Amino acid sequence: MSFPFDVISGEEYDRQRASYDPLTDALRRLIDVGIHTAVDDDTVQEALRHLDAATELLERQQRTVTSTLRHADTGKPVAWANPAVGLRNAIAPPMVIQHEPDGSCWSEFTLGRAYEGPPGWVHGGICALLLDHILGEVASEGLSLPKFTGTISVKYLRGTHLGPVRAEAFVERSEGFKTYARGYLKDAEGVTVEAEGVFIMPAWARDAG
């Protein structure tokens, strides 16, 4: 591979997860509660003082990221910051993606009020975000190959209920530097959104071993 990456040991990965997972979970909860709070301004001000104090603490040391991080034991990318799957990004649900021996991928997770478009339904653009990501994962063999989305088409069959959902993706075929992937989003009542995408290996990566 010709693109740069750093390595994180299994031990350090586990330490960071134990420390930072509760932090990200607390932020996900705050996003949810913040959207719908109806408390008076004095209470908002009191909450703000706590948020500012937390920000000041977390800012004291920040990592700088200039390349992809890989897990030393698995060799797989650790996408901490990713807005779809990042364990450390409170914007991500997160999708935790499972890879099957046949190359296909799936993930089961819950979409709460922070992902709402029309009342009670998932925002269509959130469906597109998540399907774009899982199709990209399946096309790039778990982000281990450099492949970028060329086009993606998303077809909305019906609304997706907020709550537990499942995303799936598989490769339909590959032609030269192009990989064609397809996927679905499902809620408890079945398929709600279909997606198909073309993923392309960039020119700079085509000669790399």
Add this chain to the structure above:
Amino acid sequence: MSFPFDVISGEEYDRQRASYDPLTDALRRLIDVGIHTAVDDDTVQEALRHLDAATELLERQQRTVTSTLRHADTGKPVAWANPAVGLRNAIAPPMVIQHEPDGSCWSEFTLGRAYEGPPGWVHGGICALLLDHILGEVASEGLSLPKFTGTISVKYLRGTHLGPVRAEAFVERSEGFKTYARGYLKDAEGVTVEAEGVFIMPAWARDAG
């Protein structure tokens, strides 16, 4: 219109914005800082105590949302919670969408580290989320008509740099209950992503005055 909505007065809208905008901004900052913090576990624990205290305060009173909220003066929907444009959703950048007299829409905003896919670049799925939303806004005349996305196709011309971006959308044509919309995402160097979508008025809304 046959679908239910509540009304918020201009005065109450202004009061809520003055109180809750700083809260949402503080949460956006925390999401950003939380992704990249490298502080030790004692400091994380101290930050967590502040976050839990803020959550407890904000949970004391929560609004329940069962219908679309409209601004009394403008008649326009107030999408507080929306993950693309919601002023009260810390997941949203937010896009603040401008409507031109010719019906077209645009928005200029900044995408920071929370929206990062490959290092330095916006996650492709975030581009899809934002374009899905702005195409939906232009097709539904600012969400004032009930129209749902049928399909959307997103074509990635090149990567989108993190930082200031512009989204644009316009209606190409309407045929019966279908509206065809097109849009672009641009960074400082020009168009990076194109999208086209078909938006459909649902059967229940077709007879409504």
